[in-house]
Amino acid sequence: MMLPVERNNAKTQHLGNLRNLVAATDKENYINDKKVARFRLLESAKRLLPGWGVDYCMEATIPGESVTIWQDTESGAAHVKGVARCGSVWTCPVCSTQIALQRKQEISTALKAAEKIGYRPVLVTLTASHGRDMSAAELIKQLTNAKRDMRRARAFRELKNEIGYRGSISSLECTWGYANGFHFHFHEVFLVSKVLQPETVKNMFFTRWERALSRVGLTCDYEHGVDVIIPKQDDYELVGNYIAKWGLESELSRGDAKEGRSDHFSPFQLLAMSEAKPWAGGVFVEYAKATKGQTSMRWSRGLRDVLGLSKELTDKEAAEARLSENSVLLARLTVKQWKRVIYSGRSGVVGELLAVARSGRDALLLWLESVFDIMPDG
Numbered sequence: 590m591m592l593p594v595e596r597n598n599a600k601t602q603h604l605g606n607l608r609n610l611v612a613a614t615d616k617e618n619y620i621n622d623k624k625v626a627r628f629r630l631l632e633s634a635k636r637l638l639p640g641w642g643v644d645y646c647m648e649a650t651i652p653g654e655s656v657t658i659w660q661d662t663e664s665g666a667a668h669v670k671g672v673a674r675c676g677s678v679w680t681c682p683v684c685s686t687q688i689a690l691q692r693k694q695e696i697s698t699a700l701k702a703a704e705k706i707g708y709r710p711v712l713v714t715l716t717a718s719h720g721r722d723m724s725a726a727e728l729i730k731q732l733t734n735a736k737r738d739m740r741r742a743r744a745f746r747e748l749k750n751e752i753g754y755r756g757s758i759s760s761l762e763c764t765w766g767y768a769n770g771f772h773f774h775f776h777e778v779f780l781v782s783k784v785l786q787p788e789t790v791k792n793m794f795f796t797r798w799e800r801a802l803s804r805v806g807l808t809c810d811y812e813h814g815v816d817v818i819i820p821k822q823d824d825y826e827l828v829g830n831y832i833a834k835w836g837l838e839s840e841l842s843r844g845d846a847k848e849g850r851s852d853h854f855s856p857f858q859l860l861a862m863s864e865a866k867p868w869a870g871g872v873f874v875e876y877a878k879a880t881k882g883q884t885s886m887r888w889s890r891g892l893r894d895v896l897g898l899s900k901e902l903t904d905k906e907a908a909e910a911r912l913s914e915n916s917v918l919l920a921r922l923t924v925k926q927w928k929r930v931i932y933s934g935r936s937g938v939v940g941e942l943l944a945v946a947r948s949g950r951d952a953l954l955l956w957l958e959s960v961f962d963i964m965p966d967g
């Protein structure tokens with residue numbers, strides 16, 4: 590991460606010390622750069638969606654609480670408390686990262702619990718053919734209706750018996766491409782008792798999915814309509830990435846190789862492009878309107894109980910930074926001091942703050958003082 594260089598300035602000495610304090614490794618630099626980038630993206634989202642939840646995210650203070658900055662001594666990660674979060678997986682690059690992290694851990698726990706009682710995951714992606722002229726809102730509605738109809742049909746009960754179905758977890762995902770516009774798709778994890786071949790599962794789903802789509806006026810072709818992955822046990826850790834990425838850069842190798850293609854963009858890639866290309870901002874806003882209020886992840890009824898999981902957190906709860914027992918308080922800021930930081934005009938400043946805080950209390954205090962003239966009380 591680049592730290593501020595202010596030459597010919599009385600602060601130069603301070604910043605020299607700061608450099609020594611922030612002796613980051615390559616891995617740290619990578620984490621910190623990504624953090625700052627996410628907060629820069631958040632600024633783009635605020636610019637495109639004034640008045641939305643994301644517009645006050647990581648900015649508005651919570652009445653009656655002071656703003657505190659914490660560090661988890663085990664992971665090194667820093668957190669801010671006392672600041673509102675929007676909790677949107679769809680529009681907020683900061684909240685969606687936190688939610689994805691939380692959901693991935695939960696999926697990992699779920700798969701381990703499922704394994705103990707004899708169930709394994711089968712990953713199914715469902716989508717429909719679409720063109721650039723189709724509106725995002727209309728597509729989501731049609732796809733959601735088709736999925737609901739498919740699951741209610743008697744033919745689906747037969748499918749459940751054939752695969753030894755115990756439950757499923759479903760999430761909605763979106764990319765956008767020049768040629769065909771919005772590409773909404775469902776990622777589903779089916780927990781099943783039978784040992785199955787991907788091709789068999791694909792055939793079972795394809796006939797039912799195609800029928801359900803035709804009822805809502807959509808079509809799909811055999812190649813793209815249904816995709817099935819049956820992960821090896823070693824890859825179970827990646828299942829959470831598959832189902833809970835919500836526009837974030839994917840870390841799962843397979844099915845997402847196409848995401849790197851320059852003609853397909855995740856919502857947050859569009860957001861990143863929006864500064865230079867206003868049309869990308871327009872696409873992001875249409876996506877934001879269409880996904881507003883949509884459920885990001887759905888567990889089939891009773892599945893969480895079977896797997897011994899506690900009550901599901903809302904997106905907003907999942908977006909809250911959770912402090913581990915090993916967290917230490919680094920600094921406490923007044924509302925006025927917090928505002929001085931966030932309205933300083935430094936792009937991605939909260940990300941920068943969190944990056945500096947990874948190096949501990951001394952680095953943070955020095956940074957606050959040298960850059961903002963802030964000396965927290967304690």
Ligand SMILES: [Zn+2]
Nearest residue numbers: 646675681684
């Ligand atoms: Zn947010």
